[in-house]
Amino acid sequence: MKMNRIVLRGSGFKQSLLTVWPFSAIWVLVVVLAVSVIPIAMMLGGIVPPSLHGDVWFFVFTRVPAITLAVTALAIFTTTRVAGPFVPLKRAFEDVKRGDMDRRLRFRHADKHLRELETAFNEMMVVVRERIDSRGGPQAEA
Secondary structure, three states: OOOOOOOOOOOOOHHHHHHHHHHHHHHHHHHHHHHHHHHHHHOOOOOOHHHHHHHHHHHHHHHHHHHHHHHHHHHHHHHHHHOOHHHHHHHHHHHOOOOOOOOOOOOOOOOOOHHHHHHHHHHHHHHHHHHHHHHHOOOOOO
């Protein structure tokens, strides 16, 4: 018996968010540490004259949060673009594993570079379905 279920199409952002965080965290950590630690180290190391210490602290407390937000947004966007296509691919594999031989793969419209993979998967599923039907269904395989 095949169960009908609702499949939400879209960017896959919510599903790919779990994949995004480890990569985003690395980006954010490196940039925030570099942007905040380097000026403070330069100030403490005597490279920045004492007359500019106020400017360094102003930069650290005002610009670093803005840079952190910008880098976080950029990290989430770029890693989502990379990780996003894996969501429908993983779902398709899981559906086929559960026995849904009518499963078709559809990537986001923005993932035009993956159209060949989408077409190949869908053609493969047509052939698999035909072979199962020619053998008399899944019961004939057991």
